[in-house]
Amino acid sequence: MKNIIIVGSGGHGAELDDYIRYGNKSGKDDPIKILGYLDDNPDNYHRYMFSAPLLGSIKGHEIRSDCEYLIGIANLTYRRKIVEEFLGKGAKFITYIHPESFVSESAEIGTGSVISYHCNIGPNAKIGRYSLINARASVSHDCEIGDFNFIGPNVCLSGFTKVGDENMFGINSATIPGLSVGSRNKIAAGMTLDKNVEDDSTVFYKIKERVIAIPKSN
Incomplete structure (x- = not known):
């Protein structure tokens, strides 16, 4: 079982939630457990039916070594900046x-x-x-x-x-x-x-x- 946190809880984050739930149910993927989501705007999270809780903000998040991350922000203005900030703090991302x-x-x-x-x-x-x-x-x-x-x-x-x-x-x-x-x-x-x-x-x-x-x- 791979444990992950998804960075972003807008539309793309919601799509990733659906993808992973489908993969887990189909048995075609190695199981992935979503520990939760990060977002600086909690309203984004509450627009969708997520399978895991909102863990807090992106800016205030302390990188965890017991899991990996998946970027759930499609907007290129923020995608690279956030990924590089997380990598600089030691985060590991999955494909x-x-x-x-x-x-x-x-x-x-x-x-x-x-x-x-x-x-x-x-x-x-x-x-x-x-x-x-x-x-x-x-x-x-x-x-x-x-x-x-x-x-x-x-x-x-x-x-x-x-x-x-x-x-x-x-x-x-x-x-x-x-x-x-x-x-x-x-x-x-x-x-x-x-x-x-x-x-x-x-x-x-x-x-x-x-x-x-x-x-x-x-």
Whole structure:
């Protein structure tokens, strides 16, 4: 039995609670016991039905050596800062892979990352530390993803895509094969990247299409 504390009790923390409860009930995971949650805003905790108590604030928490931690904060503004503060105080983080996801045996998943349900992680894919691969996302063969990335639901990264650190890919976004995306970028929902992206960019554009229906001749 692995004992953990989840850092954050907002929406992502609630999802992690569900994932772990499902994994424990299914018998597909090694058992995990959630000792509790940390959050600087108790109102977050009370919005959801958690399986363990609120232990206190993130800021006031003293790192425990009898358990490990799982980051439950999806917001990249705070995710890296909190993880690095905890690591500096001696915390150890686990990697969590939902039992209903497919991860190739040749893929590499970094410490502290979360692979949500119904994800596909293809052959030779490399995912760095503390990244979140959200529900139904596909990271295809030979992709390389850095640290502290948020890959939203239904995102599709095609083969040989390279992604740096601290990027946010919105829901239903995608890449064509072989693209490079730098660091600290925001890719808006529904965007399909067909060219490389450097650093510190927001990718959003609207495509206006005129669709003409031509009736079939008899």
